[in-house]
Amino acid sequence: MFSSTGRLTDLICGNAAANEIWSPRVTVQAMLDVEAALARASAMHGVIPSNAVDAIVAACKANHIDADALMIGAAAGGNLAIPLVKQLTAVVKAKDAEAAKYVHWGATSQDIIDTGVVLQLRAALDLIDAELLALSNALVRQAEHHKQTPMIGRTWLQQALPITLGLKFAQWLDAVTRHRARLSELKARALVLQFGGAAGTLASLRDKALPVAQSLADDLGLQLPALPWHTQRDRIAESASFLGMLSGTLGKIARDISLMMQTELGEVAEPAAAGKGGSSTMPHKRNPVGCAAVLTAATRAPNLVATIFAGMVQEHERALGGWQAEWEALPDLARLTAGALSNMLAIVPSMEINVERLKKNLDVTNGLVLGEAVMLALGDAIGRMDAHKLVEGASKASVANGTTLFDALAANETVMRHLSRDQLHALLDPANYVGQAQAFVDAAIAQSKQHAKQQER
Numbered sequence: 475m476f477s478s479t480g481r482l483t484d485l486i487c488g489n490a491a492a493n494e495i496w497s498p499r500v501t502v503q504a505m506l507d508v509e510a511a512l513a514r515a516s517a518m519h520g521v522i523p524s525n526a527v528d529a530i531v532a533a534c535k536a537n538h539i540d541a542d543a544l545m546i547g548a549a550a551g552g553n554l555a556i557p558l559v560k561q562l563t564a565v566v567k568a569k570d571a572e573a574a575k576y577v578h579w580g581a582t583s584q585d586i587i588d589t590g591v592v593l594q595l596r597a598a599l600d601l602i603d604a605e606l607l608a609l610s611n612a613l614v615r616q617a618e619h620h621k622q623t624p625m626i627g628r629t630w631l632q633q634a635l636p637i638t639l640g641l642k643f644a645q646w647l648d649a650v651t652r653h654r655a656r657l658s659e660l661k662a663r664a665l666v667l668q669f670g671g672a673a674g675t676l677a678s679l680r681d682k683a684l685p686v687a688q689s690l691a692d693d694l695g696l697q698l699p700a701l702p703w704h705t706q707r708d709r710i711a712e713s714a715s716f717l718g719m720l721s722g723t724l725g726k727i728a729r730d731i732s733l734m735m736q737t738e739l740g741e742v743a744e745p746a747a748a749g750k751g752g753s754s755t756m757p758h759k760r761n762p763v764g765c766a767a768v769l770t771a772a773t774r775a776p777n778l779v780a781t782i783f784a785g786m787v788q789e790h791e792r793a794l795g796g797w798q799a800e801w802e803a804l805p806d807l808a809r810l811t812a813g814a815l816s817n818m819l820a821i822v823p824s825m826e827i828n829v830e831r832l833k834k835n836l837d838v839t840n841g842l843v844l845g846e847a848v849m850l851a852l853g854d855a856i857g858r859m860d861a862h863k864l865v866e867g868a869s870k871a872s873v874a875n876g877t878t879l880f881d882a883l884a885a886n887e888t889v890m891r892h893l894s895r896d897q898l899h900a901l902l903d904p905a906n907y908v909g910q911a912q913a914f915v916d917a918a919i920a921q922s923k924q925h926a927k928q929q930e931r
Contacts, residue, residue: 484809487767487774492812495597496805499536502544504590505558506534508694509578515689516579519682526573533565553798555583580671580679580686584704584792588668591804592696595713596665598808602720603657605815607926610650612823614919617643621915624904625741625832626843633843636836636904639827641911642730644918649723651922653716658929660716664709667691670702673791705788710800717811718779724814725772728765731821735762740831745824764817771814778807836904841879842869847907848883848898855892864888 484493494500513530516522539561547557559578567574578586621640626633669687670676676683691698703709734741744764781803785796836843845865852861868882868889875882880902883889889898900906 487770487817488809488813489816491601492598492809492816495594495601496809498541500594501590501805502539502541502554502558503536504593505555505586506536506539506562507593508586508589509559509562509581510534511690511693512579512581513576515686515693516576518689519685521679521682521686522576522579523572526570526576529566529570529573530562530577533562533569538562538565553583553587555586559583559586580676580683581669582672584797585669585671585702587801588704589694589696591710591800592665592668593694595804595808596661596696598812599657599661599665599713602812602815603654605812605819606650606654606657606720609815609819609822610647610654610922610926612819613643613647613650614922616640616822616825617647617915617919620827621912622905623827623829623832624836624908626836626838626904633835633839635843635846636908638908638911638915639832640915641908644915646723646727646730647922648918649726651918651925653720653723654925654929656716656719660712662697664713666697666699666703666709667694668702668704670704674702674704676702704791705793705797707782707786707788707797707800710804711782711786714779714782714804714807717807718775721772721775721807721811721814724768724811724818727818727822728762728768728772728814731825732762732765732769735765739835740828741835742828743826744821745826764821767817768814771810774810775807778803778810782807839879840872840877841902842872844902844904844907845869845879847901848879848889848893851897851901852889852892856888 510531513522513527517524517527539558544554544557544561547560548554551557563574563577566577617640619640620643621638623639624636625639625642627635627637667687667690669690671678676687679686688698731742731744733739735743743760744762746760781799785793785799785803788794788796845868849858849861849865852864855861856864864886865883868886869879871877872879872882880898883898884895893901
């Protein structure tokens with residue numbers, strides 16, 4: 475009954491699992507799951523006859539719903555729930571006319587739509603949670619393996635000072651660990667039932683309102699909030715914020731990898747695979763297509779987050795436009811973020827790393843990037859400002875004459891008076907000037923493992 479309405483590009487920036495969670499069929503099934511749970515909870519507390527439940531539950535299957543009629547009805551009614559309840563009632567009536575009287579009892583359209591979205595959001599966040607753990611583990615392994623692998627650090631896209639490749643992985647890991655912590659907190663706040671009836675009072679259920687609400691929440695495996703939240707959209711906005719921030723972090727990682735993958739640098743590469751990253755005209759090309767997909771998601775995400783944030787300003791007890799703006803923005807954001815995460819998870823564990831090119835790129839300035847180390851060593855003897863002036867002059871001489879910084883410094887009488895050639899060599903060894911890089915790697919790994927232990931409790 476439900477044909478695919480996806481775009482041809484859905485698997486470039488998404489993945490099949492996330493796309494399915496937000497597919498038309500699953501969207502309708504999520505709402506029907508709420509209707510089925512509502513019937514069970516209502517019967518449990520005597521609100522509807524218990525013999526009406528089986529017929530209603532049996533009808534709550536997406537294959538009973540006419541998708542084309544649903545779309546047309548939604549355009550006329552302003553939301554999907556109105557025509558969905560109409561079709562559901564007709565399906566139940568065809569089997570049990572008496573049971574059909576009790577479909578959707580006590581609920582309003584927004585209760586069904588919002589709670590259905592929360593069910594889909596839970597599935598999406600569970601998917602992201604599992605892949606975040608896998609990405610975290612992959613980053614831990616890479617950071618540990620390359621803790622002592624020196625490379626050049628870059629600021630303003632220019633060579634700055636030596637770091638280690640492990641530190642770069644650790645920086646990514648540090649951000650991912652924070653996202654995992656945010657996700658744990660988000661689930662507790664956002665995965666809650668929406669059930670308030672027409673104006674958020676559940677007046678139609680009289681004294682059975684709260685017992686039915688609790689049973690409905692329990693049936694669906696959701697928390698029961700203190701009160702309905704029809705026009706308080708902070709839970710949805712927080713979810714969007716999390717997804718947007720995660721997309722941004724994944725985009726930063728993709729930007730780093732794609733820059734390091736440039737031909738002139740050649741420090742890393744996405745894993746090779748048949749048909750992946752090629753050019754339609756240039757046989758030699760190996761494009762960072764995984765990074766491109768992640769960067770596409772990171773580019774689109776902020777506007778989707780902004781849409782959801784703008785929709786928070788809602789009118790009185792039920793919204794006019796702001797709530798409706800979420801219906802496409804949130805699924806698109808969730809799909810893009812999950813897709814970006816899957817693409818990154820396909821890159822990081824098997825990333826190709828060219829240690830020789832890392833070393834070569836460290837030496838491209840002939841030692842100029844270690845000038846600070848020499849300046850500080852000389853500063854102890856001749857003062858920082860004089861040492862800065864001396865090393866700056868030697869650096870200019872090195873560039874002008876096409877020599878190494880070592881040669882320029884070794885030719886200076888003041889330098890050789892205070893430093894031996896062996897000391898100068900040691901100062902100009904990148905591996906000796908990575909500061910606390912290795913300690914920072916250890917800290918990031920320890921923090922990641924500590925979070926994992928806390929999650930296991």
